[in-house]
Amino acid sequence: MIISKLKLIFIFITLILIFFIPAVTLASDSIFVWSPDVQTTQTNTSLSKSSSTANLNLDCGSAILIEQSSGQILFEQNSHEKLRPASVTKIMSILLIMEAIDSGRISYTDKIPCTEKAAGMGGSQIWLDVREELTVDEMLKAICVASANDCIVAMAEYLAGSTEAFVEQMNEKAKELNMNDTTFKNCHGLDEDGHVTSSHDIALMSKELLTKHPLITKYTSIWMDSLRDGKSQLVNTNKLIRNYKGATGLKTGSTSLALYNLSASATRDDLSLIAVIMKAPSSSVRFSEAQKLLDYGFNNYTYTSFDSSNNIIKNIPVNKGSKSSVSVAFESDSGALIQKGQEKEIVQSIKLPDIIQAPISQGQKIGEATYSLNGKVISIVPIVATEDISKNTFLNITNGVLAKWFSLFRI
Numbered sequence: 001m002i003i004s005k006l007k008l009i010f011i012f013i014t015l016i017l018i019f020f021i022p023a024v025t026l027a028s029d030s031i032f033v034w035s036p037d038v039q040t041t042q043t044n045t046s047l048s049k050s051s052s053t054a055n056l057n058l059d060c061g062s063a064i065l066i067e068q069s070s071g072q073i074l075f076e077q078n079s080h081e082k083l084r085p086a087s088v089t090k091i092m093s094i095l096l097i098m099e100a101i102d103s104g105r106i107s108y109t110d111k112i113p114c115t116e117k118a119a120g121m122g123g124s125q126i127w128l129d130v131r132e133e134l135t136v137d138e139m140l141k142a143i144c145v146a147s148a149n150d151c152i153v154a155m156a157e158y159l160a161g162s163t164e165a166f167v168e169q170m171n172e173k174a175k176e177l178n179m180n181d182t183t184f185k186n187c188h189g190l191d192e193d194g195h196v197t198s199s200h201d202i203a204l205m206s207k208e209l210l211t212k213h214p215l216i217t218k219y220t221s222i223w224m225d226s227l228r229d230g231k232s233q234l235v236n237t238n239k240l241i242r243n244y245k246g247a248t249g250l251k252t253g254s255t256s257l258a259l260y261n262l263s264a265s266a267t268r269d270d271l272s273l274i275a276v277i278m279k280a281p282s283s284s285v286r287f288s289e290a291q292k293l294l295d296y297g298f299n300n301y302t303y304t305s306f307d308s309s310n311n312i313i314k315n316i317p318v319n320k321g322s323k324s325s326v327s328v329a330f331e332s333d334s335g336a337l338i339q340k341g342q343e344k345e346i347v348q349s350i351k352l353p354d355i356i357q358a359p360i361s362q363g364q365k366i367g368e369a370t371y372s373l374n375g376k377v378i379s380i381v382p383i384v385a386t387e388d389i390s391k392n393t394f395l396n397i398t399n400g401v402l403a404k405w406f407s408l409f410r411i
Contacts, residue, residue, distance in 0.1 A: 047064075047071040047072070047073050047200065047203060047204065047207075054075055054296060056292060056293065058077055058277070058289045058292065058293070059280065059281065059289060060278060060279055060280040060285070060286065060289055061078060061083055061259070061280075062078040062079060062081045062083055062198060062199040062277075063076065063078070063199055063275070063276060063277050063293065064076045064077070064079040064199040064200055064202075064275070064276045065273060065274070065276075065293040065294070065296065065297050066207065066273070066274050067271070067297075067337045068210055068265065068272035068273060069211060069272060071203075071204075071207055072337055074273075074296070074301060075296060075297075076199075076200070079198060079199045079200040079203075080181055080198050080200050081198055081199075081278075082181050082196040082197065082198055083196060083197070083199075083258065083278045083279050084191060084195065084196060084255065084257055084258035085189055085195070085196070085197045085202065085253055085258065086189045086190075086191075086253030086255045086261050087123075087124065087147045087188065087254070087261075088189065088197075088252070088253035088262070088278075089184065089186070089187065089188060089189030089197075089253065090143060090147065090152055090188065090189060091263060092174065092184065093152050093155070093156065093166075093187045093188070094144065094209060094216065094251075095205060095208060095209045095213070096159065096169055096170065096173065097136070097155055097159065098212075098216055099213070100159055101136065105159075106136055106159070107136065108135065108136050108137040108140075110136050111133040111134070111135055112135070112139055112154050112155060112158050113154070113158070114128040114130050114132055114133070114134075115130065115153075115154060115157055117153060117157065117163070118150045118151070118153040119150060121149040121150045121153050122149065123149045123188070124146060124147040124148060124149055124237070125148050125149050125150040125151075126142045126151060126227065127150070128148075134151070134227070136155075138227055139155050140216075141222065141225060141227065141234065142234065143155070143219075144219035144220045144251075145219065145222050145234040145235070145236045145237075146235070146237065147237050147252065149188040152188050153187065153188060163186065163187055166187050167184050167185065167187055170187065171183065171184050174201070174205070177204050177205060177208055178204065179197065179201035179204050179205065180201070181197055181200060181201045182196065182197040182201045183195065183196055189255075189258075190255065191255045191256070191257045199276040199277070199278045202261075202263050202276045202278070203263070203274050203276050206263045206265065207274060209250070210249070210250070210274070217248045217265075220238075220241075220248060220250050220251070220265075221248050221249060222236060222241070223236050223241050223242050237252040238252050238264070240266070244264075244266060245266075245268065246266040246268040247264070247265070248265045248266055248272075249263075249265045251263050252286075254283065258278075259280060259281060260277075260279070260280040260282060260285065260286040261276075261279070261286065262275075262276070262280075262286045262287065262290050263275075263276050264276075264287075264290040264293075264294060266294050268298050269303070270305070271298065272303075273293075273297040275290045276290075277289050277290045277293070300339060300340060301337055301338065302339075302340050302343065303337055304335055304336055304343050304346065305333070305334070306330075306335055306336070306369075306379070306381070307330050307333075307334065307369075308330070308333050309330045309331065312327045312329050313327075313328050313329055313330070313352070316328060316353065316355065316356050318356050318358050318360065318389055319357050319358060320357065320358045321356075321358030321359070321360065321391060321392060322358070322389055322390045322392060323389050326356060326360055326366075326385050326387060326389050327385075327386045328352065328366045328367065328383050328385055329383065329384065330382075330383060330384075331363075331381060331382040331383065331384045332381070334369075334371075334379060338373060338378070342374075345373055345374065346372070346373050346378075347371070347372045347373075348369055348370070348371050349369070349370045349372070350367065350368075350369045350370075350383070351367045351370070352366060352367035352383065353366065358389055358390065358391040358392065359388075359389060359390050359391040360385050360387075360388065360389040361385065361388055362385055362386065362387050362388050363384050364384060364385045365382045366384060366385055368380055368381060368382050368383055369381045369383060
């Protein structure tokens with residue numbers, strides 16, 4: 001009986017210690033260092049410069065090469081020079097169409113009428129008739145593959161009520177994407193005074209289209225197709241789709257004043273690149289110079305993946321929690337664009353507390369992983385709790401003590 005009373009006293013002393021002695025929520029920081037294979041993806045709307053000093057001597061007025069997901073610049077040549085974009089303009093027009101589809105404003109099966117203005121467009125077209133309607137799906141195919149001016153005008157009028165209102169939306173989106181070199185005057189790209197952009201800005205809107213609306217490559221990667229029950233044949237104006245490994249798009253453009261432009265995208269081994277060429281002297285040169293840029297990127301860089309968000313890093317003890325520990329994991333998948341051959345030089349440092357104070361919410365940041373290359377931080381990834389853990393209340397603990405107390409008296 002004396003032993004039972006001593007046990008009871010011990011339990012109450014423990015209870016008092018739990019509630020009245022301040023707990024240290026982060027007793028210490030544990031740092032683990034090793035070399036894995038990865039960095040995080042940046043998703044902002046700006047382009048970040050790399051340390052590349054390559055001299056490719058491109059035969060064009062302006063050019064840029066970026067990694068698609070992060071926007072990291074791998075090469076640039078006069079990238080902010082304001083030039084006429086020609087039909088590369090349609091990248092922005094297509095972006096607004098895809099936003100309308102993904103937001104539910106329109107669907108791929110909606111039928112788009114042809115207005116007199118659309119039917120009267122010059123330049124590249126599929127000869128729309130005011131008496132016919134094409135679905136959004138068919139319009140996108142004609143715009144992406146054949147660069148159809150009549151179709152883009154019909155879509156602009158359908159979405160915004162007029163081409164003027166649609167162009168306002170294009171310029172608003174350009175500001176949102178920090179396209180500071182850009183002023184749109186029309187939705188199709190035919191020469192017009194003041195209608196200008198830069199290779200840098202074309203890369204920005206290309207990145208936005210491909211990363212936010214990847215289904216567009218269903219259209220931009222078509223080499224040959226047809227409309228109107230096979231009566232209208234379409235051949236992609238982007239020759240790289242046919243002969244460059246991994247090509248996914250994106251858009252050509254040419255006029256007598258703009259000369260020859262191209263935004264070319266391609267993916268190989270999880271690395272996606274965008275190469276922009278402006279004011280090339282001929283069509284063949286724009287394709288060869290874009291290929292030169294893409295080859296440079298694929299030959300010199302690799303995308304290295306780090307740990308997956310599904311991987312549990314460890315279990316950390318929880319102070320005053322309904323559970324004694326909580327598992328933690330990376331907030332998201334992560335990776336980094338690095339020069340080939342440097343994969344094994346990446347150092348990962350994980351910083352986590354030895355103990356955590358309850359309550360804890362699922363997704364709550366607990367620590368972080370830092371990835372460095374040659375002493376330079378290339379990525380920081382949050383580490384988060386994988387579950388909710390409530391704080392133990394006085395009532396819960398008292399109930400537990402009472403349960404033990406009664407069990408002692410039954411001895």
